[in-house]
Amino acid sequence: MKKAFPILGVLTAILLIYALYMALVWAPTERTMGNVQRIFYYHVPSAWTAFILFFVNFVASVVYLIKRRPAADIVALVSAEVGVVFCTVVLVTGPIWARPVWGIWWTWDMRLTSTLVLWLIYVSYLFLRRFSSSGQTPALAAALAVLGALCVPFVYFSIWFFRTQHPQPVMGGGGSIDPRMLHVLLINWLAFSCFAFLVCWSRYRLEKLQRDVDHAHASASLLDPRGSGR
Amino acid sequence: MSAPTGITRATLLKDLRLEWRSKDAINSMLFFSLLVVVVFSFSFDPSAEESRQIAGGLIWVAFLFAAVVALNQTWARELRNQVLDAYRVSPAPANSLFIAKTLGNFIFVTVLEALMTPLFIVFYRLRALGPAWQLLLVAVLGTWALVVNGTFFAAMSLRTRSREIMLPLLLFPISIPALLAMVQSTTAILNGEGARFWIVLLVTYDLVFTTVCLLLFETVLNAE
Amino acid sequence: MTETEPVVTVSNLIKQFGRFAALRGVTAEFFGGKLYAILGDNGAGKTTLLRTLAGLNQPSSGEVTILGSSKFHDICQQVGYMAHPSLLYDEMSGMENLDYFARLYGITSSTRGAEVIRAVILSVGLDPDLVRPVGQYSQGMRQRMSLARALLNDPKILLLDEPFSNVDTHSATEMVRLLARTRDQGKTIFIVTHQASLLEHAADEFVWMESGKIVGRTRELKRPASSGETAR
Numbered sequence: 001m002k003k004a005f006p007i008l009g010v011l012t013a014i015l016l017i018y019a020l021y022m023a024l025v026w027a028p029t030e031r032t033m034g035n036v037q038r039i040f041y042y043h044v045p046s047a048w049t050a051f052i053l054f055f056v057n058f059v060a061s062v063v064y065l066i067k068r069r070p071a072a073d074i075v076a077l078v079s080a081e082v083g084v085v086f087c088t089v090v091l092v093t094g095p096i097w098a099r100p101v102w103g104i105w106w107t108w109d110m111r112l113t114s115t116l117v118l119w120l121i122y123v124s125y126l127f128l129r130r131f132s133s134s135g136q137t138p139a140l141a142a143a144l145a146v147l148g149a150l151c152v153p154f155v156y157f158s159i160w161f162f163r164t165q166h167p168q169p170v171m172g173g174g175g176s177i178d179p180r181m182l183h184v185l186l187i188n189w190l191a192f193s194c195f196a197f198l199v200c201w202s203r204y205r206l207e208k209l210q211r212d213v214d215h216a217h218a219s220a221s222l223l224d225p226r227g228s229g230r
Numbered sequence: 231m232s233a234p235t236g237i238t239r240a241t242l243l244k245d246l247r248l249e250w251r252s253k254d255a256i257n258s259m260l261f262f263s264l265l266v267v268v269v270f271s272f273s274f275d276p277s278a279e280e281s282r283q284i285a286g287g288l289i290w291v292a293f294l295f296a297a298v299v300a301l302n303q304t305w306a307r308e309l310r311n312q313v314l315d316a317y318r319v320s321p322a323p324a325n326s327l328f329i330a331k332t333l334g335n336f337i338f339v340t341v342l343e344a345l346m347t348p349l350f351i352v353f354y355r356l357r358a359l360g361p362a363w364q365l366l367l368v369a370v371l372g373t374w375a376l377v378v379n380g381t382f383f384a385a386m387s388l389r390t391r392s393r394e395i396m397l398p399l400l401l402f403p404i405s406i407p408a409l410l411a412m413v414q415s416t417t418a419i420l421n422g423e424g425a426r427f428w429i430v431l432l433v434t435y436d437l438v439f440t441t442v443c444l445l446l447f448e449t450v451l452n453a454e
Numbered sequence: 455m456t457e458t459e460p461v462v463t464v465s466n467l468i469k470q471f472g473r474f475a476a477l478r479g480v481t482a483e484f485f486g487g488k489l490y491a492i493l494g495d496n497g498a499g500k501t502t503l504l505r506t507l508a509g510l511n512q513p514s515s516g517e518v519t520i521l522g523s524s525k526f527h528d529i530c531q532q533v534g535y536m537a538h539p540s541l542l543y544d545e546m547s548g549m550e551n552l553d554y555f556a557r558l559y560g561i562t563s564s565t566r567g568a569e570v571i572r573a574v575i576l577s578v579g580l581d582p583d584l585v586r587p588v589g590q591y592s593q594g595m596r597q598r599m600s601l602a603r604a605l606l607n608d609p610k611i612l613l614l615d616e617p618f619s620n621v622d623t624h625s626a627t628e629m630v631r632l633l634a635r636t637r638d639q640g641k642t643i644f645i646v647t648h649q650a651s652l653l654e655h656a657a658d659e660f661v662w663m664e665s666g667k668i669v670g671r672t673r674e675l676k677r678p679a680s681s682g683e684t685a686r
Contacts, residue, residue: 065446065449117403117406117407120402120403120406121403121404123403124399124400124402124403124404127396127399127400128386128390128396128400131390131391131392131396132389132390132391133389133390133391133471133472135453135471135472136389136453139449139450139453140386140389140390140449140450140453142449143386143446143449143450144386144400146442146446147379147382147404147439147442147443147446148403148404150438150439150442151403151404151407154407154408154431154434154435154438155406155407157407157431158406158407158410158411158431159407159410161427161428161431162410162414165414214472214473217473218470218472218473218474218475221470221473221474221475221478222468222470222475222478222479223478233560236557236562237557237558240554240557240558241554244543244546244554247546247550248543248545248546251545251546251587252545307543310544311539311540311541311542311543311544312537312539312541313541313542313543315508315510315535315537315541316535316541316542316555316558316603317558318509318510319508319509319510319530319533319535320530320555320558320559320607321527321530321531321558321559321560322557322558322559452512
C-alpha cells in the first residue's frame with residue numbers, strides 16, 4: 001500500500017500538468033467569452049468531483065449506521081472535508097468567471113446555486129463533527145449525512161424549477177458542447193478525481209494515525225489511571 | 231399498536247400541560263413573534279409596492295425565526311433534572327417521543343404563526359388573488375417541514391457544545407429547498423398564479439424527511 | 455429467583471470517554487434479593503457503572519448480563535433507575551408525574567394504574583393528593599418521589615445513584631427502611647452513595663471501587679486493606 005502512494009502521486013502530478021496544458025493551450029478558444037471561458041475546465045470538474053465525494057460520504061455514513069465500522073466513519077469524514085474543498089473551488093471560480101463575462105460577481109445560475117446549498121449542508125456537517133463530543137460524533141454525523149444527501153435531489157429540483165421561472169445567465173454547458181472541449185473537460189475531471197483520491201487517502205491515513213494514538217493512550221490509561229488525562 | 235400511540239398521546243398532553251403552566255415561556259414567545267413582525271415592517275417598508283411582492287418571503291423568514299426559538303425551548307425541558315434519562319430507561323419507544331415532540335412543536339409554532347399572520351396581512355395589506363385554502367395547505371406543509379427537521383436537529387444539538395447555535399446551523403441548509411417552496415408557493419398564490427409544483431415538492435419533502443427522521447431518531451436519542 | 459444464579463453479571467467491562475477510562479475492566483456477579491452499596495471516591499467509576507447497568511451507556515467493551523439478557527431493551531421493564539437529579543418535571547404534581555411515567559411502562563388507568571401509583575407514593579411516605587408541583591418540594595420529598603417513580607413498575611432490580619444526596623436525615627432513614635423492605639421482598643438493589651453510614655446495617659455487601667475497578671467487597675463497612683484507609 002505504502003509504495004503505491006508515491007507512484008500514484010507522480011502519475012497524478014503528470015496528469016494534472018497534462019490537463020492544465022490541455023485546458024490552457026490545446027482547448028479551442030470559446031467564441032463569445034474568449035480565454036476567460038477556460039476556467040470552465042476547473043469549474044465544472046470540481047463540481048463533479050465534489051458530487052462524487054459527497055456520494056461517497058453518503059454511502060460511508062449508511063455503512064456506519066448499519067455496521068458501526070470505525071473505518072466507515074473515517075471515510076465519511078475525509079470525503080466530506082475534501083468535498084467541501086472542491087465545492088469551495090466551484091464557488092470561487094464561479095464569480096471569477098462571471099465578473100469579466102457578465103459584469104456581476106454572482107449569478108443564481110443553477111449549478112452555482114445548487115453548489116452553494118450543497119456547500120452549506122456539508123459545512124454544517126463539519127461543524128457538527130467539531131462540536132459534538134468524541135464518543136457520539138460518528139453516529140450523529142452519519143445521521144446528518146443521510147439527511148443531507150437525501151436533501152440533494154430536492155435542492156436540484158427546486159432550484160431548477162426556480163430558475164426556469166426566473167431565468168438567469170447560464171454559465172457554460174448550455175447547449176451542445178464542442179467535442180474537443182468535452183475531451184478536455186473529461187481529462188481535467190480524471191486529473192481532479194485522481195488528485196481528490198490522493199488527498200483523501202492521505203487524510204485517511206492521518207486520521208487513522210490520530211485515532212490509533214488516542215486508542216493507545218486510552219489503552220495505557222486502562223493499565224495505569226494516574227498516567228491518563230482527558 | 232395501542233401502547234406506542236398511547237405513549238405518544240400521553241407525552242404530547244404532558245408537554246402541552248407543561249407549556250401551559252410555564253406561561254412565561256409562551257408569553258415571551260408570543261411577544262417575540264410580534265417584535266419580529268414589527269422589525270420586518272420597519273426594515274421592509276410595507277407601503278412600498280415591492281414589499282408587498284416579497285411579503286410571501288418575509289412572512290416565512292419571520293416564521294423561521296420564531297420556530298427556531300420555540301424549538302430550542304422544548305427539548306431544554308427534558309434536560310432539566312435529567313428527565314430524558316427516565317424516558318430512555320423505560321420500555322417506551324424512541325419514536326413515540328419524537329412524534330410527540332414534533333406534534334407539540336407543530337402546535338406551538340402554528341400558534342405563533344396564527345398570531346403573526348393577521349399582523350402581516352394588516353401591515354402589508356395583503357390580499358390573496360389565488361385560492362386562500364391553498365395558503366392554508368402551504369402553511370401546514372411548510373410548518374411541518376420546519377418542525378420535523380427542527381425537532382430532530384434540536385435533539386441532535388442536545389449532544390453538542392453551543393447547543394443553541396447548532397440548531398439553526400444544522401436546520402437552515404437542509405431546509406433551503408423547503409423554504410424556497412414555501413416562499414414561492416405563497417407568493418404565487420398571493421398573485422393568483424399556480425403553485426402546484428411547489429406544493430408537490432413540499433409534500434414529497436415532508437414524506438421523505440419524516441420517514442428518515444423516524445428511522446434515525448433512536449440513534450440520535452441514545453448517542454452517549 | 456434462586457440464590458445460586460446471579461441476576462447481574464459484569465464481565466471485563468471497559469468504558470472509555472475519549473482518552474479517559476472510567477471503567478477499566480470490571481468483573482463481578484451480583485445475586486438476587488441483596489442490597490449492594492457501591493462506594494468509592496469521586497471518579498472511581500461508580501456512576502458510570504450504574505449508568506451502564508441502566509442501559510444509558512454503551513460499554514466500550516465487555517459484557518453486561520441482567521436477568522439473563524445482554525440487551526437492556528429486553529429487560530427494561532424490570533429495572534428501576536434513580537439518580538441525584540430528580541428525573542421529574544418540576545411543574546407537575548407528584549401524581550401527575552407518576553401518572554405519566556407509569557404510562558411509559560404500560561401502566562394505565564385501565565390496568566388499575568391510579569391505585570398502583572397511590573400505593574407507591576404512600577410507600578415512600580408521601581401524600582398522593584398533594585397538588586403542589588414537585589419543584590416546590592424539599593430535597594428530601596423530591597428524592598422520595600423520585601424513588602416512587604423508580605418503583606412504579608415493581609422492578610426486580612433497582613439502580614440508585616446518590617439517592618440520599620442533600621436529603622434530610624428523616625427522609626433518608628425512611629428511604630433506607632423502605633429499601634430494606636424492598637430487598638426483603640426479593641428485589642436486588644444497587645446504591646451508589648457517599649453516605650455509607652446510612653447503609654451500615656441495611657446493606658448486604660459493600661462494593662468498593664477505585665479508579666475504574668472493584669478493589670474489594672466486604673460484608674461490613676470497612677474499607678479493604680489494599681487501600682489503607684478506614685471507612686468514613
